[in-house]
Amino acid sequence: GAIEVETEDGRVFKGSHILVAVGRRANTDGLDLDKAGIKTTRTGIDVDDSLRTSNKKVYAIGDVAGGLQFTHVAGYHAGVIIRSMLFGLPAKATTRHIPWATYTQPELSQVGLTEAQAREEYGSKLEVVRFHYSHNDRAIAERKTRGLIKVMVVKGRPVGASIAGEQAGELINLWALVIANKMKMGQVANMVAPYPTIGELNKRAAGAYFSPRLFESGAVKKVVGFVQKWLP
Structure with missing residues (x-):
């Protein structure tokens, strides 16, 4: 019943169970984003520092914008684009202060x-x-x-x-x-x-x-x- 995992450098790890954390990817396939001129990436939608997509009228926030996949990051992103969309203020997203x-x-x-x-x-x-x-x-x-x-x-x-x-x-x-x-x-x-x-x-x-x-x-x-x- 033992499990062994051997890494590429030859190390062997033994245990009773394996936990596989494969991550997740944003589901954008059914949105026809290419018709709106919105570029996508392997993990979601391509955005600039202000979270604006290649279509300048469209923003993307949260997991779909790539980077840190946390609920609190999505909330932070919302605050960034609100400053830009509603008040016309320059706003850029950064990750250095994200816990x-x-x-x-x-x-x-x-x-x-x-x-x-x-x-x-x-x-x-x-x-x-x-x-x-x-x-x-x-x-x-x-x-x-x-x-x-x-x-x-x-x-x-x-x-x-x-x-x-x-x-x-x-x-x-x-x-x-x-x-x-x-x-x-x-x-x-x-x-x-x-x-x-x-x-x-x-x-x-x-x-x-x-x-x-x-x-x-x-x-x-x-x-x-x-x-x-x-x-x-």
């Missing part, structure tokens, strides 16, 4: 650049901040301490966040807001989170970014030393 979540146990979530992508794009300018669930009192109380938040930061500004752990899909919301609005780690650190919550992990992750600067900076040490020496 995704995988509802495994523990959950996985991501927004912006991964660590590998950020290193490739920013090189030595990148700082990676990590904060473990095991330091969160709510996680300890509920015995769900297996997890990690990782934030990719460039010049004080987050460019990506990865989370594995309890409620990762909820925690990523804050980092999606931060990246979409180009906020800085200081603004996250200034947030007051209710105690004890899993959500406090985000604030603590931001604090972990500043801790080395506070305790390793020579200038800070001098100021602290002066204050301690001369003030009552």
Whole structure:
């Protein structure tokens, strides 16, 4: 009853079941899009950055537009084309601030650049901040301490966040807001989170970014030393 899968590089994986995730493709075959001058692709409809098709009077949004196939992306696309269609405002769709979540146990979530992508794009300018669930009192109380938040930061500004752990899909919301609005780690650190919550992990992750600067900076040490020496 065992199953073995051998990959092209010779590795062998053994298990009891196989899960096949083949994805999905937009069903456009019956729409006669060619008659309207709308170009299609292998996965759906060809669109530009503003989600406009090759027929300038027609837009395409959601899964059919290719790219990330999430319900929340379709909702985001709708907001983009409404600005363009109803108000005549320039609007383009981007994916850098789009979060995704995988509802495994523990959950996985991501927004912006991964660590590998950020290193490739920013090189030595990148700082990676990590904060473990095991330091969160709510996680300890509920015995769900297996997890990690990782934030990719460039010049004080987050460019990506990865989370594995309890409620990762909820925690990523804050980092999606931060990246979409180009906020800085200081603004996250200034947030007051209710105690004890899993959500406090985000604030603590931001604090972990500043801790080395506070305790390793020579200038800070001098100021602290002066204050301690001369003030009552």
